[in-house]
Amino acid sequence: MKSLRFKKLWLVSEASRAARSVEFNPKMTLLVGKNHTGKSTLVKHIFKTLGCETKGKTDRWDNLAISVLRFDLDGVDYLAYRRANVFALRNESTGTMKVTTKSSEWSEILAHLFDFRLMLPTHQETLAQATPPFLFLPFYFDQDGSWQKQWNSFDKLTQFSTWQKPLTSYVTGQRPNGYYLAKFEETKAKAEIGKVSHELGVVQAALVRVKKALPRVTVRMDTGAFKQEIADLLRNSTQLKQEQESLRSKAFELASVKESLSTQIAMAKDALRDLEGDLKYLTESKVDPTLLCPTCGTTHENGFPIRLELVDDAVTLRKIAAELESERQKVDESLAGIQGKLNRVKLKSLEIEKTLQVKKGALRLQDVVDSQSSEVVRGAFTKDMDSLKKQLAKHEELSADLKDKAAKFDVPERTKEINAFYAERFELFASELGVQDLRDDVKKKPDAGITASGSALPRSLLAYQFAVLHTAKEKGDAKIFPVVVDSPNQQGQDAEHLSQMLNFIVKRTPAGQQLILAVEERPQGLPFDGTVIELTTPYGLLDATLYDEISDELQNLVDAVAEGVNVRLANQRIEVLQDTSE
Template sequence: MKNLKFRSLLLLSKKERAARRIGFDPKTTLVLGENDTGKSSLIKAIYATFGADPAVIHPNWKSLGVVSMVKFDIDGATYRLLRSSSIFALFDGGGTKLWSVSGVTSNLAPQLAEVLGIKLRMQSREGEFVIPPPAYFFSPFYVDQDAGWQRNWSSFASMQQFEQYRPSLALFHAGVRPNEYYAAQAAKIEADRAKAELSKERDALDRAATRLQAGRKVLTFDLKPQGFGDRIEELTRRATVLRAKQDDVKIKLSALHSTRAMLVEQTDIAGASLAELDADFAFLRKSPDAEIACPTCGTLHQNDFTNKFSLIADVDTCRSFLLESRQDLERVDQEIAAEKKRFTSFDEDIIAIEAILNETKGDLRLRDILESESERLVDEAFATERRDIDLAVGERDGEAEAASAVMKSYADRKREKSIKDFFAEKLHRFALHLQVPTLPDSFFKSLYANPPETGSDQPRALLAYYYAFAHTVREFSSALTAPLVIDSPVQQDQDPANAQRIIQFAVDNVPQGMQLVLGSVRLHDATYAGERIELVDKRRLLRTEEYDDVHAELEPLLNGLL
């Protein structure tokens, strides 16, 4: 099991040129503030940095374009996770970038699952088992003030991406189906997928073999190519001579085609130049001016007999070059045609080869011998490929069976009962402590049932549920324990005694080794040991006076995204 703990949270808005730095106590951090002081925005930003957006985000907060960074430890190793819009980047404690991704489900989720040691796979609506988004990693550890006190497992947005997600998450996080179960499940899925691909390959191989065998002659005796040994040697010699001649022609054709391409280009250039020179001469001849200015550079040129004669000479030279190029191109085309004809006219060698192939000894032709031998070699190749595929299928079968055995080992009824009994005992004790004594027995038997209470009893029942489940995670899970982040547990106009009881319960009953970040309007006379963050400015969570310091720390990380 990996244990996640927060060290600090940095928030930065370049739009507002304001920022905030929050440090977290290793055990307990209380965030206190009246309404509209940004308490909930601060708390929501923690897991949102990990790609787990809360169910409700205030539009004013969205408009600030806040960049967030959480510094955290996992089993003693320090990391920094940066979020800028939909881009996420992980850095080690020294600021070296480990990876950066864009998009939560397809890219961030697998990376974070690796870092956090999450093996959970959930079945998508398309039937595939995939790594779910980070919200599913942290669902037991976050209670949002807007949705978390209405129904359990609903504090993050878009939780309906997977049907019936509550049972799957409860079984995973409680340890009924721990990391090892899902690692085995992934191995079985991969083995089954590989088997399906191998079956397709085997079917394609069988179809190809059937087609090749369909038109064969049926020979009932053994063919021995040794009887044609001298003729096979002659066949090989003739074929080698023919191949050498054909290769020689290919080389010449390649050189001729290169020469032709060059001549075509020269002819095109010469033709274009001749047209320009003819146009220039026609212009000089028609112009009455003694001097003509160049339209490009403005230089004056004499329109006299000397210049006209020089232009005529250039036209004649260009025309002669063009004619020579066209003659060379015609010659090369003739040579190409001759070589192509030569390529297909090696009649003597071809006739000799056909004669050797048709030569008979008894009732057999050498052609029959060679065809039969080729077919035998093809059949052997098909058989070898079949054996290899069958062997690979057997290996995948073994992997799938081994994975299934691991999965079945976690279907132990006694183990599941012990986990549920532990949870029920904690839930019963916590519910009594929070003075919610009327919960039905069915609620204690389910790891994911929502309490049926209403009014002021409902948030206390949910608090008892969340803490009972957190203790179950700490006791039985092999996956992840993360900080409990709880926003505004005093809901539904609690009386002073219950308000004090709720806060005191929340700080006193955190599972051993877990971290608590608790947000509340006030302390309600509860006592605790830890960090205290008080927010006093209305609609001013971020501070302009902290901007330079936070910006200096985040700017190198933001540059790392580029």
């Protein structure tokens, strides 16, 4: 199992030049603050930094703020960084860093780090790697969603279909990593089976059509050296044709780009012409505070600021037009290069035809192809079909093996044992929280739905989630992750029930797992062995007096991330240039 501890969270807003850092106790941290003091914002940013999209909106918050989370994973410190769509992970022991601007790449980085291989069904009926929210769902109670229904702490979960049952099976250990890896590979093998089967069918149908179209054999030749010569010429001719088609395609694409740029240039010049006319009119007109438009009769302000704005707009339009002209020139150069390549290809094709005529007199390339077509084509198709049939058999065998491998993880006795453990814990926790009249299926299976109402709903959900956490620790190969609970005072809990819930959370957090608990008021008599952090200023989570200190503390990391992003963009430009040159 992976053991995770949150150690410190930094939040920095460059827009408001304010910041905050919070250190978490390795055992328990109690965040105390009224509404709008930022306790939920702080908690949400733990998971936002790790790539999750939390529920609810954060009032007066800078969406471009930097968040950095220090955490310990199996004794190794890491720093996770996020700003908008820029993610980074640095191993503090080795100094190695991974930077990405793609959420899919970030998901794979965390999946590898946490050995998280849950595969979930997509809407395209395939399996895909589960994203970070599914890694942290069992351990986070969000105030805006978790107290209304199960597994509701994060947004953007609907990219997968029917994910609740697979997630529950994974967390509780009924279907561990090995099962989902095998199912994922089986899905890939099945996709290859479909692909190869389709290709085989296309080849077989093509052979039937080609046989009907092939000319009768009128020339019989002793192939020998001539056969090899013809084969070489055919191969060269085919390659030249492919190259010619590729060049024509690129030329068409560039011509479309050029046409688009020309249209944009014309639009920019028209707009500039109109703008310069307006500016001339305003400059030559009398200096009046207002000006009547001779065209539409509308009254406009007439003063130096207005003319200055028009001048700025004109400068901007000239710059845009110049940039577009530069882009069009580059496209023209690329088109000229492609045309040169097309001419060279044409010359090579003519040379092949000339060589055939010189060596074999009046016997043209087409004559040779026609005379040998039946045997050559039939042999080529047979060879392709044999190859595809071998591939198909290989993928079918692999799919069957993977299906058997996945089936070995589905052990009814183990599932029964896990469900029994869950049922025992859920009934115990429900009684401790004063929850009654729950359906039998909810008590017996962790994938059943909670349907309580009123103030009993949050307590039912709390009992359920903690029963899942205990089952995961005892029976699953899931994770020893921090348990984060935000604002359990939901759905009108009275003082007695709220005290009951808070004491339960502290008492029943699985041994060895860190607890971060956010509440509006510090509870009296709560046996809390940890750190208490009080937030008192409405909309004052970030402190301007801490900005310089925290910015300096994070500067090395911020610079390293910026360098990583620049390297990534440079590599992408190189790839684009390489594709263009090819």
